[in-house]
Amino acid sequence: xKPSGLGRISLVNRDLKQYVGLVGVLGLLxxxxxxxxxxFFSARTLTTIVNQIPDLTVVAVGMTLVLIIGGxxxxxxxxxALSSATLGLAMIDWGWPFGLAAxxxxxxxxxxxxxxxxxxxWFGIPSFIVTLGMLEVARGAAYLATDSQTRYIxxxxxxIGVPLGVVPISPAVIVAFGIVLxxxxxxxxTVMGRYLIAIGTNDNAVRMSGIDSRPYRxxxxxxxxxMCGIAGLMQASRLSSxxxxxxxxxELSAIAAAVIGGTSLMGGRGSVxxxxxxxxxxxxxxxxxxxxxxxxxxxxVITGCVIIGAVLLDAWRRNK
Amino acid sequence: MRLGNNRLExxxxxxxxxxxxxxxxxxxxxxxEIHALIGANGAGKSxxxxxxxxxxxxxxxxxxxxxxxxxxxxKADAERAGVQIVQQELNLIGSLTIAENLFFNRLPHRFGxxxxxxxxxLAKQAMQTVGLGEISLDMQTxxxxxxxxxxxxxxxxxxxxxxxxxxxxxxxxxxxxEADLLFERxxxxxxxxxxxxxxxxxxxxxxxxxxxxxxxxDGKFVCTAKVAETPTAQMIAMMSGDSKKPRADTEPAADLxxxxxxxxxxxxxxxxxxxxxVALRVSKLCRxxxxxxxxxxxxxxxxxxxxxxxxSGRSELLRAIxxxxxxxxxxxxxxxxxxxxxxxPQQAVRAGVALVTEDRKLDxxxxxxxxxxxxxxxxxxxxxTIGFISRLGEHTTTADLVGKVAAKCDSIEQPVDQLSGxxxxxxxxxxxxxxxxxxxxxxxxxxxxxxxxRQRIHGLIRELAARGKGVxxxxxxxxxxxxxCDSIAVMSAGKMVATFNRDQxxxxxxxxxxxxxxxVQGAPxx
Numbered sequence: 117x118k119p120s121g122l123g124r125i126s127l128v129n130r131d132l133k134q135y136v137g138l139v140g141v142l143g144l145l146x147x148x149x150x151x152x153x154x155x156f157f158s159a160r161t162l163t164t165i166v167n168q169i170p171d172l173t174v175v176a177v178g179m180t181l182v183l184i185i186g187g188x189x190x191x192x193x194x195x196x197a198l199s200s201a202t203l204g205l206a207m208i209d210w211g212w213p214f215g216l217a218a219x220x221x222x223x224x225x226x227x228x229x230x231x232x233x234x235x236x237x238w239f240g241i242p243s244f245i246v247t248l249g250m251l252e253v254a255r256g257a258a259y260l261a262t263d264s265q266t267r268y269i270x271x272x273x274x275x276i277g278v279p280l281g282v283v284p285i286s287p288a289v290i291v292a293f294g295i296v297l298x299x300x301x302x303x304x305x306t307v308m309g310r311y312l313i314a315i316g317t318n319d320n321a322v323r324m325s326g327i328d329s330r331p332y333r334x335x336x337x338x339x340x341x342x343m344c345g346i347a348g349l350m351q352a353s354r355l356s357s358x359x360x361x362x363x364x365x366x367e368l369s370a371i372a373a374a375v376i377g378g379t380s381l382m383g384g385r386g387s388v389x390x391x392x393x394x395x396x397x398x399x400x401x402x403x404x405x406x407x408x409x410x411x412x413x414x415x416x417v418i419t420g421c422v423i424i425g426a427v428l429l430d431a432w433r434r435n436k
Numbered sequence: 437m438r439l440g441n442n443r444l445e446x447x448x449x450x451x452x453x454x455x456x457x458x459x460x461x462x463x464x465x466x467x468x469e470i471h472a473l474i475g476a477n478g479a480g481k482s483x484x485x486x487x488x489x490x491x492x493x494x495x496x497x498x499x500x501x502x503x504x505x506x507x508x509x510x511k512a513d514a515e516r517a518g519v520q521i522v523q524q525e526l527n528l529i530g531s532l533t534i535a536e537n538l539f540f541n542r543l544p545h546r547f548g549x550x551x552x553x554x555x556x557x558l559a560k561q562a563m564q565t566v567g568l569g570e571i572s573l574d575m576q577t578x579x580x581x582x583x584x585x586x587x588x589x590x591x592x593x594x595x596x597x598x599x600x601x602x603x604x605x606x607x608x609x610x611x612x613x614e615a616d617l618l619f620e621r622x623x624x625x626x627x628x629x630x631x632x633x634x635x636x637x638x639x640x641x642x643x644x645x646x647x648x649x650x651x652x653x654d655g656k657f658v659c660t661a662k663v664a665e666t667p668t669a670q671m672i673a674m675m676s677g678d679s680k681k682p683r684a685d686t687e688p689a690a691d692l693x694x695x696x697x698x699x700x701x702x703x704x705x706x707x708x709x710x711x712x713x714v715a716l717r718v719s720k721l722c723r724x725x726x727x728x729x730x731x732x733x734x735x736x737x738x739x740x741x742x743x744x745x746x747x748s749g750r751s752e753l754l755r756a757i758x759x760x761x762x763x764x765x766x767x768x769x770x771x772x773x774x775x776x777x778x779x780x781p782q783q784a785v786r787a788g789v790a791l792v793t794e795d796r797k798l799d800x801x802x803x804x805x806x807x808x809x810x811x812x813x814x815x816x817x818x819x820x821t822i823g824f825i826s827r828l829g830e831h832t833t834t835a836d837l838v839g840k841v842a843a844k845c846d847s848i849e850q851p852v853d854q855l856s857g858x859x860x861x862x863x864x865x866x867x868x869x870x871x872x873x874x875x876x877x878x879x880x881x882x883x884x885x886x887x888x889x890r891q892r893i894h895g896l897i898r899e900l901a902a903r904g905k906g907v908x909x910x911x912x913x914x915x916x917x918x919x920x921c922d923s924i925a926v927m928s929a930g931k932m933v934a935t936f937n938r939d940q941x942x943x944x945x946x947x948x949x950x951x952x953x954x955x956v957q958g959a960p961x962x
């Protein structure tokens with residue numbers, strides 16, 4: 117009667133297994149592009165790729181958590197742009213020092229996230245609609261903050277995106293990696309993480325178990341806003357300026373990265389580490405196709421096919 | 437005896453799933469007759485009517501309609517033969533208009549386009565048959581009240597070729613005036629030669645409307661009689677089957693559970709002061725039409741069963757106590773705390789109340805998640821240090837509990853949706869065992885569960901009661917309550933009408949109480 121194998125803790129094994137497929141796909145892409153192009157497989161290309169992705173990575177991490185609770189955040193690209201515009205406004209027009217301006221930029225992201233969460237959770241409006249509205253609001257606000265022009269900030273923000281001397285990676289990459297690790301621990305090891313997965317699985321059952329899910333759901337949207345704020349700084353530093361046109365369509369890349377990593381759009385299932393691999397796959401594909409000389413229209417067709425293929429593969433593995 | 441003028445003859449019809457739910461039932465329906473079908477929960481009324489309406493096939497037996505063999509393969513088949521059913525669940529499509537709903541699968545059309553004018557004419561005629569000829573036919577049905585929606589369903593049935601009309605609790609959602617209007621229409625149809633099978637708990641309606649009645653009990657035919665010649669008390673006696681006596685507990689812990697009096701407290705509160713023996717006190721709780729001014733008291737160590745007909749408000753009462761639906765007035769008092777009303781289950785759980793819901797898949801379990809997550813979800817803080825869950829603690833505790841409730845599984849990592857219904861229910865129980873509430877509310881805890889699991893679950897409930905917990909068990913299965921409860925409260929039409937102690941258990945009294953609120957306001961009894 118007593119169930120067998122109860123004493124063994126097998127979580128670690130299961131976690132590792134779920135990454136094998138993603139690492140395989142990533143490896144395959146690197147091999148294919150290395151064979152097709154002479155200069156793809158070089159330290160320089162690889163560090164370029166890694167230094168390109170921190171903004172998408174942190175936004176996709178936020179998106180993953182939102183998707184896990186069964187929501188969606190379409191406003192991420194616009195909020196990112198607004199955060200970067202705020203940085204420009206504060207530093208150039210108001211002459212604020214970088215630290216203070218950065219805090220304001222991040223705060224703007226959090227405010228938008230909290231607003232998204234409050235409207236959708238407390239007023240019961242689907243997050244798709246709320247964040248679609250916020251996508252417009254934040255983009256418009258970004259244009260207003262910059263007079264619809266790209267504002268050059270200069271050296272004072274570049275340090276975030278410039279590789280450090282000792283290792284060929286930038287502070288932004290280190291921050292992004294730290295966020296991935298901490299979010300992963302939060303999701304897999306903490307009470308909050310367990311609640312998020314349970315909420316996305318069956319919010320009714322969570323409620324009837326005596327848990328009020330609403331504060332947790334608002335927190336997830338706030339976190340997504342925080343990630344947009346941080347990503348706004350990263351992007352401003354890479355461009356050395358505040359661009360109100362930045363990150364148009366970013367929400368779709370973030371969703372694509374999460375979905376390639378196996379996160380379910382229905383909620384209840386997802387992994388932050390897998391999402392990071394999703395981001396890497398997209399980045400390698402983009403850079404690889406460019407280095408092979410594929411033109412933009414074809415790049416888009418191929419990227420789209422890879423997204424669908426990844427989800428098909430995931431569904432097939434799950435049904436097996 | 438075969439009469440020449442029988443519209444419908446049902447001969448030795450049976451239906452078996454895992455068990456026999458209908459056992460060789462025969463009855464006949466005359467032309468131009470309203471025939472009541474009555475019986476307690478699970479007597480087989482709905483099963484029989486669903487077989488006649490072609491919704492489910494019979495396992496064995498024959499039917500004849502107007503002297504010809506009648507064996508409908510599906511609902512459409514039955515409708516073509518002239519047998520229509522109006523079910524309890526409303527089947528209207530909310531976003532469509534009244535007219536579109538009435539003729540949904542037979543919309544008049546020309547060249548592929550709906551013929552609006554013709555549809556309107558037909559719909560107007562149909563609505564006139566239920567006395568609603570003046571209603572605007574372009575209204576969307578979702579904007580209408582339940583009563584009107586019910587009448588639309590009836591109009592839809594009547595607008596077809598209708599020789600036999602089956603009505604399953606048609607007045608459950610109607611006001612008295614609407615019901616009277618409906619009865620008038622049904623009497624008119626009777627003079628036009630339409631035969632009707634009328635299912636209802638409301639014995640006063642049956643007396644007002646019906647010619648004959650057939651009683652079913654536990655899936656078996658009891659008798660057919662003329663309504664005018666059958667006193668209400670006799671109807672109730674036939675439904676309950678007087679002969680049954682309450683059974684004693686069959687398991688070892690029985691000595692704890694056969695109190696001689698209503699107050700079972702003293703023998704249990706051996707671990708605590710004896711003044712603190714109230715686990716739950718509910719005072720004048722109201723919530724909608726199905727929880728009306730309910731008061732009762734549950735002692736520590738008591739197992740209180742709540743019975744009543746389907747739709748009498750048993751589940752709604754539990755949900756209102758637990759804060760799953762917010763009560764409008766009244767109070768809930770846990771142990772000696774001050775009275776309050778819970779507005780979210782979180783408050784109830786923190787106060788020491790747990791609810792095992794009726795539909796474990798809908799709101800009891802996190803189906804695709806492992807057993808472990810399901811067991812610990814309500815008690816995670818117990819394993820947490822600064823928010824981090826101790827994996828080892830969670831594992832060993834869950835393994836212990838899963839062993840204790842004897843849930844069969846490969847490992848506690850197994851997703852719950854791979855388990856059988858009985859084992860899923862054990863997982864739900866394990867969740868609340870871990871939380872260790874003082875009051876446990878159980879809504880149909882053993883429905884659809886095999887005998888072994890049932891025994892195990894009742895064993896656990898008995899243990900909890902012996903440890904001084906108060907337990908409320910709602911069940912449609914009265915036998916289950918008679919066997920396992922210290923006392924039984926009866927709900928009827930949203931009111932708690934009676935409470936019986938173990939030494940007073942009597943099937944016919946309980947049955948009479950169950951029906952009581954359904955005929956008090958109605959016509960005078962014979």
